[in-house]
Amino acid sequence: MQPIIVDHIQKNFVKTRAVDDVSFAVDNAEIFGLLGPNGAGKTTIIRIILDIFKPDKGTVSILDGPMNEAKKDRIGYLPEERGLYQDIPLDRCLSYLAGLKGLSSSETKLRLSKYLERFELTPHRSKKVKELSKGMQQKAQLIATLIHEPEVIIIDEPFSSLDPVNTQMVKDLLDEERHKGRAIVMCTHQMHQVEELCDRIVLIDRGRAMLYGTLEEVRSRYATQDILVNASAPLPHHIPGVDRIEDINTHKKLILKTGITAQSVLKELVQQNIPIEHFEIALPSLDEIFIRVVTEGTAKA
Amino acid sequence: MKKTLLVFWQEYKRHVIRKRFILMVLSIPALIAVVMVVAILGVFLTQDKRPVGYVDQAGYLAIKQLPARVEFSPEPELQLIPYENEKAATTALNEGAIQAYYILSPEFTETGEGKLVYIKTWNGNLAFQFNRLLRLNLTDSMPPEIANRLMEGEEFVITSLDQTRQMSEDAWGNLIVPFAAGLLIMVIIMTAGGYLLQAVVEEKENRTIEIIITSVSPNQLMTGKILGDIAVGLTQLLVWFGFLAGGYFLVRGSVEWVGQIEISTEYLVLLVLVVIPTFITVAALMAAIGSITTELREAQQISGYFTLPIMAPYWFSYLIMTSPNGPLALILSYFPLTAPVTLTMRAGFTQIPVWQLTINIAELVLLAALSLWLAGKAFRAGMLNYGKRLSLKEIFTRASA
Numbered sequence: 001m002q003p004i005i006v007d008h009i010q011k012n013f014v015k016t017r018a019v020d021d022v023s024f025a026v027d028n029a030e031i032f033g034l035l036g037p038n039g040a041g042k043t044t045i046i047r048i049i050l051d052i053f054k055p056d057k058g059t060v061s062i063l064d065g066p067m068n069e070a071k072k073d074r075i076g077y078l079p080e081e082r083g084l085y086q087d088i089p090l091d092r093c094l095s096y097l098a099g100l101k102g103l104s105s106s107e108t109k110l111r112l113s114k115y116l117e118r119f120e121l122t123p124h125r126s127k128k129v130k131e132l133s134k135g136m137q138q139k140a141q142l143i144a145t146l147i148h149e150p151e152v153i154i155i156d157e158p159f160s161s162l163d164p165v166n167t168q169m170v171k172d173l174l175d176e177e178r179h180k181g182r183a184i185v186m187c188t189h190q191m192h193q194v195e196e197l198c199d200r201i202v203l204i205d206r207g208r209a210m211l212y213g214t215l216e217e218v219r220s221r222y223a224t225q226d227i228l229v230n231a232s233a234p235l236p237h238h239i240p241g242v243d244r245i246e247d248i249n250t251h252k253k254l255i256l257k258t259g260i261t262a263q264s265v266l267k268e269l270v271q272q273n274i275p276i277e278h279f280e281i282a283l284p285s286l287d288e289i290f291i292r293v294v295t296e297g298t299a300k301a
Numbered sequence: 302m303k304k305t306l307l308v309f310w311q312e313y314k315r316h317v318i319r320k321r322f323i324l325m326v327l328s329i330p331a332l333i334a335v336v337m338v339v340a341i342l343g344v345f346l347t348q349d350k351r352p353v354g355y356v357d358q359a360g361y362l363a364i365k366q367l368p369a370r371v372e373f374s375p376e377p378e379l380q381l382i383p384y385e386n387e388k389a390a391t392t393a394l395n396e397g398a399i400q401a402y403y404i405l406s407p408e409f410t411e412t413g414e415g416k417l418v419y420i421k422t423w424n425g426n427l428a429f430q431f432n433r434l435l436r437l438n439l440t441d442s443m444p445p446e447i448a449n450r451l452m453e454g455e456e457f458v459i460t461s462l463d464q465t466r467q468m469s470e471d472a473w474g475n476l477i478v479p480f481a482a483g484l485l486i487m488v489i490i491m492t493a494g495g496y497l498l499q500a501v502v503e504e505k506e507n508r509t510i511e512i513i514i515t516s517v518s519p520n521q522l523m524t525g526k527i528l529g530d531i532a533v534g535l536t537q538l539l540v541w542f543g544f545l546a547g548g549y550f551l552v553r554g555s556v557e558w559v560g561q562i563e564i565s566t567e568y569l570v571l572l573v574l575v576v577i578p579t580f581i582t583v584a585a586l587m588a589a590i591g592s593i594t595t596e597l598r599e600a601q602q603i604s605g606y607f608t609l610p611i612m613a614p615y616w617f618s619y620l621i622m623t624s625p626n627g628p629l630a631l632i633l634s635y636f637p638l639t640a641p642v643t644l645t646m647r648a649g650f651t652q653i654p655v656w657q658l659t660i661n662i663a664e665l666v667l668l669a670a671l672s673l674w675l676a677g678k679a680f681r682a683g684m685l686n687y688g689k690r691l692s693l694k695e696i697f698t699r700a701s702a
Contacts, residue, residue: 050515069518077515083508088315099307100516144512 001064002027003152003183004049009058011044011207018044019055020207026152031174031184033194036204037294042187043080045204046154049185050077063152073102076150080157080187082141086130090121093129094144101148108147115143119169134161142170146177153177156187171197191286201286203293210293219283222292225256227265230278239272241265253282304517308525309532316496316533325492326537330544352380353427354390354402361405364438379430394420403431410439478562483645484615485541486576491608493534494583495601497526501591502600505683519680523588523673530584571648574662578669579641583611585672589679607638614642625651634661637668 004026011019019041026032036042047053049060051067063071085093091112098108116122119139124132132140138161145155158174159167174197177184188194194201194215201218203211211218228251229235235245235252241260246253256265262281269276284292316322355362362381382399384390390402401419409415417423433452440448504510513522549562586607594600614621614633621630625647633643634653640661647653 052511052514072516075515077512079508079511081508081511083504083510083512085315085509086507087319096307096311097512097516100304100513102304 003063005061006049007059009048009055009060011048011053011055018207022204022209024202024209024212026183026185028183029178029181030199031178031186031197033198033201034185034187035194035201035290040204041207042204046156073148074151076145076148076153078141078145078155078158084129084137084140087128089126090129090132090140091125094140097144098147103148111147115147119143135163135166138162139166151182153182153184158186159188159190159193191290195286203290205294218289222284222289223281225260226282227254227262228280228282229254229276232275232277235274236272239265240268305521305525308517308522309529312500312526312529313532315500317536326540330541348377349400349424350377351400352382353431354382354384354393354399356384356387356390356402356404358405359407359409361409361438362434364441379427394418478564480646480649483642486538487612487642489534489537490580490583493530493537494587496533497530497584498587498591498600498604499597501588502594502597505595519677523676523680526588527581527584531580534580568648572645575641575644575665578665581669582672585676589676592680592683610638611642614639614646618646621646622650637664640665
């Protein structure tokens with residue numbers, strides 16, 4: 001059973017189509033990237049999954065069926081628009097939010113202490129939330145998302161306001177949750193984090209799903225006829241089938257002529273006795289794919 | 302249910318366990334107490350406590366003395382010094398031994414004329430005490446019941462021909478108290494409603510609402526919040542009524558008009574029947590406004606549209622008091638927003654027919670139900686609307702989204 005199945009959903013707001021025929025499914029024990037530029041419709045999709053909005057068309061299945069009140073306790077949500085009660089002490093605020101997720105007060109006490117310790121917030125537990133730094137509030141918000149040990153975790157920009165140390169800690173935490181079998185949907189603009197963490201992605205632009213699949217699948221789909229080569233001797237200026245050679249950091253990027261395959265170039269290099277240390281198809285980065293998809297989409301529109 | 306209680310308790314704690322609330326609740330009774338103490342002290346310290354002289358040429362004051370005062374009063378008790386003649390009294394007045402003197406001539410009983418001589422200002426309360434002493438002595442030879450009646454005065458019950466309006470001349474405290482109680486409760490309802498408004502707007506402003514609505518249902522949230530709001534108001538009410546009751550039991554033995562106060566059971570029942578739906582209406586409307594607006598100031602401005610009509614009957618207090626069954630009083634009773642104050646005011650001055658009360662209260666209950674429904678709609682439509690205020694049309698179109 002896939003914990004989240006989004007099936008051809010559509011949502012209109014007055015004259016705008018915010019979501020247009022989007023489908024995807026999220027598996028257990030995976031981090032699923034929900035990507036897209038600002039205003040693409042990601043938050044609307046999340047709100048439809050969480051039953052805050054009803055779709056005009058299509059269906060959503062969460063934890064084996066439509067959303068109900070009991071399922072809310074099995075979902076952890078970190079919204080893009082962060083918010084905690086500012087005028088009350090941190091531990092009271094988090095205990096209240098944990099209570100709303102159905103956690104008993106004794107269990108809340110126990111888990112809260114552990115999380116506060118892990119997030120290095122124990123010395124600040126009695127402080128009012130407004131007295132905490134932005135990063136601390138972000139960590140507190142993550143505690144509120146995870147404290148009830150949800151089966152489905154939906155997090156929007158989990159790394160914003162975090163320094164590198166805390167970013168790593170959150171990454172480790174998400175990885176742990178994945179290993180526990182949780183289904184995690186992560187929205188972020190930080191493509192290197194997606195490349196590092198996500199198993200599969202869907203890229204939304206103007207309300208439509210433009211790309212969907214594993215990272216490898218997506219990157220292969222956008223792979224060009226270019227090759228990254230690293231050799232211990234200089235490459236010859238002219239290699240048959242190669243249009244031009246570019247320097248990419250320590251590598252050489254070989255841009256092939258139309259109709260030429262990587263295998264034929266490799267064969268040519270071997271025949272010329274070039275000592276090759278590294279040879280790979282130059283897959284585009286997620287950043288490049290993101291920009292390309294969005295730019296092409298804009299041009300078409 | 303558990304989550305509703307959690308929301309209720311959180312809402313209650315957020316407002317009640319706050320310095321601002323505690324200060325506000327305690328400051329009103331404290332302020333009243335301070336004003337009273339200052340006023341009493343002011344009277345006490347500025348009063349001339351010197352005795353009053355008198356020249357009683359016909360022995361009018363020789364028989365009886367005033368009984369010891371039982372009521373508390375900051376005014377000094379009358380002390381009298383008799384003088385043989387006016388010359389001796391004048392000398393004493395000039396020397397400052399007395400503050401004034403009376404001359405009662407032998408013809409006083411025929412002419413009623415006497416003389417009062419003083420230098421600076423004369424204390425009216427001492428004159429009242431002196432007049433009482435004089436009447437006590439003049440009526441001494443009469444049968445005791447007649448003498449007593451003359452001393453205590455008459456008490457006419459003023460009533461209209463159809464008996465629907467009735468009041469005692471002396472028991473004016475019984476008119477003021479329901480009037481003041483109604484006002485006090487309305488102030489509390491408005492204040493508590495204001496807290497709810499603030500809480501809802503704050504939850505939107507600090508973006509907590511998005512987490513809350515993915516944890517509880519809108520109904521659980523609204524019920525918890527409204528119940529919490531009512532509990533905050535009741536706490537305030539209990540504290541203030543506690544102080545009032547304390548003050549009442551403290552002074553009822555010594556201040557006559559306070560001792561005469563009686564609040565009828567019928568009035569209390571009416572108060573409860575009017576206050577509960579009004580409380581729910583105000584709380585629900587405040588929650589609705591909080592949901593559709595984005596800033597506290599804007600929300601407060603809009604809430605004025607319905608808090609104004611609720612308090613408006615006080616502008617027409619005189620007309621309602623003098624004509625509690627008149628057309629204006631009836632119209633204001635039938636309009637649900639002006640009904641709560643009008644009914645509590647009218648009940649102090651007239652016997653409202655049961656059929657009228659039934660209709661009025663049914664309207665209030667209906668309005669409360671309607672407000673709750675509207676609040677639910679507004680909340681669903683406006684909870685995630687951070688940018689701009691929703692229009693009435695949008696509340697209904699978006700709530701179904």
